[in-house]
Amino acid sequence: MQEGLTLVALGMGTVFIFLVVLIVCTTLMSKFVMSYEAKFKKPEQPIPVAGQSKIPDAVLTAVISAAIHQHRSAKAKKGK
Amino acid sequence: MQEGLTLVALGMGTVFIFLVVLIVCTTLMSKFVMSYEAKFKKPEQPIPVAGQSKIPDAVLTAVISAAIHQHRSAKAKKGK
Amino acid sequence: MQEGLTLVALGMGTVFIFLVVLIVCTTLMSKFVMSYEAKFKKPEQPIPVAGQSKIPDAVLTAVISAAIHQHRSAKAKKGK
Amino acid sequence: MENVLNLVYGSGIANISLGQALMLAVGLLLLFLAIKKGFEPLLLVPIGFGAILSNIPVAGLAESAVSQALHYGSDEVIAAINQALGGVSYYEASATAQMAAKEIAHHANYADGILYLFYSVGLTTGAFPLIIFMGVGAMTDFGPLLANPKTLLLGAAAQFGIFVTLIGAIALQFSGQEAAAIGIIGGADGPTAIYVATKLAPHLLGAIAVAAYSYMALVPMIQPPIMKLFTSKEEREIKMTQLRPVSQTEKILFPIVLLLLVALLLPDAAPLLGMFCFGNLMKESGVVDRLSDTTQNALINVVTIFLGLSVGSKLQASQFLQFDTLKILSLGIVAFGIGTACGVLMAKLMNKLSGTPINPLIGSAGVSAVPMAARVSNKVGLEANPQNFLLMHAMGPNVAGVIGSAVAAGVLLKYFGS
């Protein structure tokens, strides 16, 4: 039991110390990055998380050309 | 040769017995499922085999908004 | 050093001989293929490198039916 | 005629033990829970199916060649193997004796079962859980955590359940190593639990993995009552301030900072957190998208299948149908409960001490169980105040919980590992 309590203290102590150190380092890192980016770049838009558009180019092209085609034929018909 | 014929009998016997038992079990299982579904649910449409639409949402959105756009501009032009 | 020079000669010699033989074989192979294809088939278009269209059929269908729909409704409106 | 009898005597019906029949039922139950109830199906379908496969009589899918030879071999084969092993069990025998025993088994036409093979290639080496952890890293967004790093404390507090359960397990007569492996169920993180169990108590792996994934699936039922017990309605209604935007540079640097801290402070957590950070860096760096995509899809899927089957191979009747399993299942849920409570209490404390308001409901997400626990925080929050969206705020402690339990795993591996 004695050993058990030691273990709880040791374990939770380590977990807390590690995460507190991580909080400190992370905070410092963020501060540094933010001040660096404020100084050297124009205030950056937070880049959206790797959110490349999921529409393949070929499809976009197809959609757009379909659209243009519609537009033209609609116009043409109207123009008649 | 004697052993060979034994083997044919043994092998085909096992295959047939196994598959006959499988027929029986499968038929029972299907009957049970059908009566259960008839009783507890409204007669279910046979779910199409995992046939999720292959059109990604983004594309659909693009197509639809292109369509709407067309529609509006066609309308607008007509309205003029 | 003596051995080193031997090695350079041996190595570069092998590389050159191998690639020269490859040039000869490739050229012969190409000639043979071209004359064969000229003789037995109508002059083949060089098949584009496995460039299947990247637009899934379902999308194409969607785009086309959107287009047709537009077209019809634009027409219908005009017709009114 | 003799052949027919052989077939009949070799059939499953003629050989099935009560334990195997029960375990077939357990496997079916896991499949039912996974498919009909939606309990963590990505793991419980393979684990459940693996459980059935491992308990097919005579087939020996989850047994080594030697084990099969000892169970089903002729008397001569069994005698020869026992002689080769020199009277002790296979795992106590020397490497040379093991090699001789394998040779006898192979000559008698026994081969390692396919699930045993997956287990020994992927689990005893630690490769499967570590690769899964890499994939999880590649799917994790540390944005919410970076916007509010003090939520890392919630991920620390929620690990309390691990250590309390460990003591409980020791009190219930488990050895230290076993108790540590059981405690980690409270970490609410599948690969971490599997990794630790494989290292410290492989004979309990089946029960521990089943407990971990079952309780993770049950988070929406386990957590809310505990969350409500320890919070008042006013606390649950607390609105939190909008999270600041986080730049890509911060996201790239975070896994590196975390990795360096692990390297300097707790090297025993390096395998788990190292692979995790690697996956995350691949994702955030933006320069290796094709590697990151494959890691998040084909690779993690393939490994998940084989990991699940391997874990299922540890659900053999002889190992699983023990009173110990019931104890493990009970201890596991206690660990979950304590972790949840400590997370909530820590959040209450932080709300008291901190300048900015903190809704205590996000504390429970510190157990990890990503992303289920964060969704539960959000749902309970919405019940108290339909305008209160806690999801993003709960994602911080949620991923902090993954780090927290990996750190706890490092401590346990250090202490009990060697």
Next chain:
Amino acid sequence: MENVLNLVYGSGIANISLGQALMLAVGLLLLFLAIKKGFEPLLLVPIGFGAILSNIPVAGLAESAVSQALHYGSDEVIAAINQALGGVSYYEASATAQMAAKEIAHHANYADGILYLFYSVGLTTGAFPLIIFMGVGAMTDFGPLLANPKTLLLGAAAQFGIFVTLIGAIALQFSGQEAAAIGIIGGADGPTAIYVATKLAPHLLGAIAVAAYSYMALVPMIQPPIMKLFTSKEEREIKMTQLRPVSQTEKILFPIVLLLLVALLLPDAAPLLGMFCFGNLMKESGVVDRLSDTTQNALINVVTIFLGLSVGSKLQASQFLQFDTLKILSLGIVAFGIGTACGVLMAKLMNKLSGTPINPLIGSAGVSAVPMAARVSNKVGLEANPQNFLLMHAMGPNVAGVIGSAVAAGVLLKYFGS
């Protein structure tokens, strides 16, 4: 100068044997059949290419380190290895002697050839064919079978060719194990044939796999004459009643029912049918789509590549250019023919006895060769009656044939395996 001579003496031209030259031609022929004639290219491209790689003189791509050292090593190395093995061949030597031989070969800078490596990792363990079978399961739709379960009998009847061929092979002086591995060609199922051959007669694997895939590719030429021989025009014109719709629940339960029957009745079929049912359950359960997708794509493709190369590694001249190979090829086509005929005859019988009409043409699909054989049934049916679409009706016996040959494989493994 000496170096130049070394290069020349070490070149392929200086070392090629007639057998290797012939096997290079066989490899090219397989590639030609696969690429230009469309013979099962997914397997025959890797197998054909593997055949070429294995027969490159001196390179030893399909040989173990020890085998290479014995073929190309200096006299001292050869003497040392032979001494270590104690005068017997490598496979007869004890495990310790094998280890010593390996050590000598490695010290002399020989390493296992890459195809030998793929073979020993994936085929001797059984992993590759079983994973392929899991993938096939994930691509199989049991709907048509469930709509008309009595077509399972057609999948049973068509296995008759396996056992008749087995007797024929014994009559042609093959051993029982060899005969069983040859017979399974008639099962018309690639992974099953490879799995059984690896377990019972690995030295015949090359010929058996080539026969199995070649005849599967030739199904459209082999089957129609046999089908027409045993049926009248009226029988071929029989229209079958529309299949009933099958609910998702039935599809989910079927692999579980099948698995439990295997477990209870024929555990020896458990590896093959277990993995098959697992793949199918992943597909039908609908809750693990990401696992099922990866199984049907990345995983099965990767394993197919390495399986094909591994099989190709068994097409070395010394093993393949035997009179036995011709016997195997002949027996294989006999097996296919008998299986087809028995399927058709059983369908005729069922048509007589059953209340609902059964077109005997669907019987030939019972050999498996999915989905080619079902397409052949459809095509021959359309010739007789252009309005008669048999495809869906033939899919039932077609997948039944897969189950049937796996069951037959289980019987053979039970009988000859240990």
Next chain:
Amino acid sequence: MENVLNLVYGSGIANISLGQALMLAVGLLLLFLAIKKGFEPLLLVPIGFGAILSNIPVAGLAESAVSQALHYGSDEVIAAINQALGGVSYYEASATAQMAAKEIAHHANYADGILYLFYSVGLTTGAFPLIIFMGVGAMTDFGPLLANPKTLLLGAAAQFGIFVTLIGAIALQFSGQEAAAIGIIGGADGPTAIYVATKLAPHLLGAIAVAAYSYMALVPMIQPPIMKLFTSKEEREIKMTQLRPVSQTEKILFPIVLLLLVALLLPDAAPLLGMFCFGNLMKESGVVDRLSDTTQNALINVVTIFLGLSVGSKLQASQFLQFDTLKILSLGIVAFGIGTACGVLMAKLMNKLSGTPINPLIGSAGVSAVPMAARVSNKVGLEANPQNFLLMHAMGPNVAGVIGSAVAAGVLLKYFGS
């Protein structure tokens, strides 16, 4: 208290050596170059991360179980292992002694580090670089080469750097095998360099791989000055005639012709070029698109990740922080420079002798470094004449360079391998 001290004594800070700290910095530098400077990120992100993981003190991720036991074990464990090994180092000990040492280490709870595992499974066997080469083959288009086969000579000339560097390395006191592995850096082809280094000088693998990939990334800075030095403005302005169209049949036959030549002339290049041709045939045959797609995506990505980590495992401080590493880095860049110059000079010569004009700038692409070197040819060409697009013309020598360095690798493996 003792436990706390154990944790502190076992922490990274308490154990880190200066070398490990430096290597952590090297790892971070590689990540910086890969992520911020875009240096071959697909390889340098995993290699850099692997370098960090391997140098985490105490964790032993890149060490075998025995090595860990010897470094961190108790005195008894160390004494027992040394006794088992009989006083010599692990690699000099007999197989039986190694087995005994492993057994002791495992009993003392040490296990192979995960990176060591990846290294021994994938690199010592040669599997990873060969699979990558298969993937590269599946991504290579030989069209431009087939349209102008004499550009193969440029791919031959550019290998001159390999052999000159080899002599230089011998002059700098490297052994023959080491010198060969260093020279191959000049081949400008990652998997070839890794394959050769693994076979001939595994202890230098880290430095060689880092040099190869770094210089490949630096091609746009290394090559242009050399290209301009050896060419006049008029030469750089030369316009080349449009390439003829190439039929699919030619593309299918080319890898087969190449393979047969390898088989007949230089079997030692068969593993590399065999797998390369296999990948290319899968792509061009058009009948196995699903295999080809997986090879180009999931498979090559997965193997790239593990290859990178495995290479990183060879960047341990004790192996990398040697004066040898500086020598290797210097020799590597010399090899690149000589290769570039020889390619350009050969192109000038061919321009003189040939009927059709050849722009000497495409000669530099003969080093390989696909497709970077071809792009550099194009760019430098555009500077001289904004209407002059050399890209397609440079792709021929570029892929020829891959063949050239694989052939050179074959010669070196033949000469130094056994």
